[in-house]
Amino acid sequence: MNKKNFFLMLPLLLTIGLLVVSLDSSVEASPLASSSTSCQSYAGAFACRSKGVASTGPSTWGANVQSYMASPAISIDTIGYSYWTVRETCDGDITSQWNYDGTVDHYTSSFWDASAQYKHYCGGSRVGWSFGNHDFHKSGYSHIYPYKLHSQGL
DSSP states (O other): HHHHHHHHHHHHHHHHTTOOOTTTEEEETTTTTTEEEEEETTTEEOOOEEEEEEEEESSEEEEEEEEESSSOOEEEEEOOOOOEEEEEEEEEEEEEEEEEEEEEEEEEEEEEEEEEOOOOOSSOOOEEEEEEEEEEEESSOBBOOOOOOOOEOO
């Protein structure tokens, strides 16, 4: 993410940053922001994957993705996502969709990314979606790509 995009996304980052995440549960911070996290045993720790969706204003919303190692927070060779999709629907019809190619960091214990979006006209039920496969690899262990989906009414 370049500096210009970071500053444009700062309100979203702050909103999503306020979300509380716990292992193997879905936690709502407010009626307009939520995230869900799942973890699985991997390389002597837990490989955790999280997706979040938040309404950030009357005409904006955002989504995030996080991959991290926990209990203990060990560094691994590769951590991130192999693909990530951010989608908005209105009454079940797709009004916008962004597909992100895989992005990873190396030799660290966590990875995080966010996407800021404008709300499209919707005279019905608007839902934001964040989904895709995460990417975890540590030398001596199989590469894993666990899937995670999260949606939230906007």
